[in-house]
Amino acid sequence: xxxxxxxxxxxxxxxxxxxxxxxxxxxxxxxxxxxxxxxxxxxxxxxxxxxxxxxxxxxxxxxxxxxxxxxxxxxxxxxxxxxxxxxxxxxxxxxxxxxxxxxxxxxxxxxxxxxxxxxxx
Numbered sequence: 001x002x003x004x005x006x007x008x009x010x011x012x013x014x015x016x017x018x019x020x021x022x023x024x025x026x027x028x029x030x031x032x033x034x035x036x037x038x039x040x041x042x043x044x045x046x047x048x049x050x051x052x053x054x055x056x057x058x059x060x061x062x063x064x065x066x067x068x069x070x071x072x073x074x075x076x077x078x079x080x081x082x083x084x085x086x087x088x089x090x091x092x093x094x095x096x097x098x099x100x101x102x103x104x105x106x107x108x109x110x111x112x113x114x115x116x117x118x119x120x121x
Contacts, residue, residue, distance in 0.1 A: 006099045008063040012055045015048050024048070050083060054091050057081040066092060 021027045025043045029035040055063060057080035062068050069077070069092065071085075078085045 006095075006102050008055050008058065008066055008095060011095060011098070012052060012063070015052055019045075019048055050081075050087070051091055053081040054078075054083055054088055066095060 018024070018027060023043075024045050025038060025041075028038050028043070054077060057077045058069070062073065062077075069088075074085050074088045078088050081088075
């Protein structure tokens with residue numbers, strides 16, 4: 001994923017893997033330092049299904065290149081998934097933030113790995 005980039009097919013696969021692990025609250029509670037923070041938080045596991053429905057309403061080309069998704073396509077995706085255009089926009093914004101984060105971590109990881117080897121980055 002770091003070399004090819006993150007697309008919505010990857011996001012869908014990650015969501016499916018997380019869903020297999022059980023309820024989100026239980027999965028998050030196993031992470032160090034998170035259990036105390038989410039003790040009183042209500043996490044809706046159906047949100048994963050809603051997000052998957054939006055992604056599955058996209059064409060393979062849209063999943064591979066989300067920048068193709070323009071307003072008419074957003075309306076079609078929203079109608080196909082039974083969601084609102086705002087929900088599609090929220091998903092695309094979250095995807096873009098995740099992609100930028102992965103890109104940034106990827107660059108830092110490369111710098112750390114090669115920093116002591118005389119590499120220029």
